[in-house]
Amino acid sequence: MDKIHAMQLFLRVAELESFTRAADTLGLPKGSVSRQIQALENQLGTQLLHRTTRRVSLTQDGMVYYERCRDVLANLDEMDGMFQHDPRSISGRLRVDLPVDIASKVVIPHLPGFLQQYPGIELELSSSDRLVDVIREGFDCVLRVGGLKDSGLVARSLGKMMIVNCASPDYLARFGYPSTLEDLSNHALIHYTVNLGTRPTGFEYVDDKQVHQARTGGILTVNSTQAYKDACLAGLGIIQVPRVGVREFLRQGTLIEILPQYRAEPMPVSLIYPHRRNLSRRVHLFMNWLSEVMKSYLEQP
Numbered sequence: 001m002d003k004i005h006a007m008q009l010f011l012r013v014a015e016l017e018s019f020t021r022a023a024d025t026l027g028l029p030k031g032s033v034s035r036q037i038q039a040l041e042n043q044l045g046t047q048l049l050h051r052t053t054r055r056v057s058l059t060q061d062g063m064v065y066y067e068r069c070r071d072v073l074a075n076l077d078e079m080d081g082m083f084q085h086d087p088r089s090i091s092g093r094l095r096v097d098l099p100v101d102i103a104s105k106v107v108i109p110h111l112p113g114f115l116q117q118y119p120g121i122e123l124e125l126s127s128s129d130r131l132v133d134v135i136r137e138g139f140d141c142v143l144r145v146g147g148l149k150d151s152g153l154v155a156r157s158l159g160k161m162m163i164v165n166c167a168s169p170d171y172l173a174r175f176g177y178p179s180t181l182e183d184l185s186n187h188a189l190i191h192y193t194v195n196l197g198t199r200p201t202g203f204e205y206v207d208d209k210q211v212h213q214a215r216t217g218g219i220l221t222v223n224s225t226q227a228y229k230d231a232c233l234a235g236l237g238i239i240q241v242p243r244v245g246v247r248e249f250l251r252q253g254t255l256i257e258i259l260p261q262y263r264a265e266p267m268p269v270s271l272i273y274p275h276r277r278n279l280s281r282r283v284h285l286f287m288n289w290l291s292e293v294m295k296s297y298l299e300q301p
Contacts, residue, residue: 004073006036006040007040007069008073009026009036009037009040010065010066010069011066011069011070012025013033013049013056014048014049014062014066017056018055037049044061046061047059047061048061048065048066068138070093071138074091074092074280090120090121090281090282091121091282092120092282093121093122093123093124094124094286095124095126095137095140096123096124096125096126096142096143096286097126097127097134097142097143098125098142098143100129100225100226101244102244103125104127105247106244106293107125107290107293108125110293114286118282118285121286126139129224131144131194134272134273135153135274140274140280140283140286141271141272141273141283141287142271143269143271144269144270144272145242145267145268148268154274155272156271157269157270158271158294159268159294160269161242161243161244161267161299162263163241163243163263163264163265163266164241164246164250164257164263165203165238165239165240165257165259165262165264166239166240166241166249166250166256166257166258167232167237167239167256168232170235171232171235171237172256172258174235178238178258178259179259181214184203184215185215185216186217187237187238188236188237189202189203189217189238189239190220190221190222190232190236190239191220191221192223192225192228192239193222194223196223200221201213202214203215203216204264204265205259205262206263206264206265207262211264214262218238220236220237228241229245229246229249232255233254240263240264244297269298271291
């Protein structure tokens with residue numbers, strides 16, 4: 001049995017949730033489709049589909065195989081048009097993950113232009129504070145802000161994000177403007193941590209290329225970047241945040257930058273992706289496009 005043909009049959013059955021409907025759309029006998037899927041399962045050594053009298057559904061292994069089949073077949077389609085220069089010849093799925101602020105403030109406003117230029121690309125955009133598992137969850141590329149662990153993935157440095165210290169006008173009216181590091185002991189710092197229960201860091205600043213922390217007050221800890229900004233806007237304390245995430249608030253005056261002489265170390269921004277010898281054209285195109293979009297928001301490496 002031709003493996004590519006079997007994968008195409010499997011995708012059609014999985015998407016229509018029916019052997020009968022899949023056979024009808026392909027002009028094949030139902031028994032033939034069923035036998036070929038069974039042969040594929042035997043070849044793989046696992047059950048891909050749950051079969052009931054009412055419908056067909058994917059098993060856990062079937063879900064994984066379905067995603068891989070889509071990528072393989074999309075890559076084959078792309079190879080057929082690899083020497084064509086028409087952007088419409090580039091097709092297939094892209095799965096990417098971005099930090100929340102970068103997705104909403106930077107990427108999504110520019111995204112219509114990219115998708116109009118490459119209408120054959122189907123984009124799956126993940127955006128959260130969670131660190132996704134690039135390999136296990138099948139991501140083509142991920143944008144990370146902050147230091148990277150040695151994960152065996154390929155990392156492409158894009159630059160660094162400037163960090164600013166902010167507070168709301170209401171907070172500053174009540175507690176005053178801190179002008180020295182010593183003043184911070186009488187001020188509240190809102191703490192951010194990915195995992196609640198871990199000890200948050202204090203007010204960070206760089207002096208003579210060394211990172212230091214100043215003692216502050218503060219009783220609120222959050223694990224969401226959105227809650228972090230919302231708490232600052234509500235007058236609950238001071239935050240240290242990438243400038244790109246609060247640009248509009250600084251322009252509007254709903255947040256005010258304080259202590260510009262004591263900023264935290266800029267945060268590195270990187271694109272990471274699986275170590276594949278031959279990345280598809282659509283992944284290369286998206287990463288190059290994203291690098292260009294990010295340029296005006298970053299200090300270059």
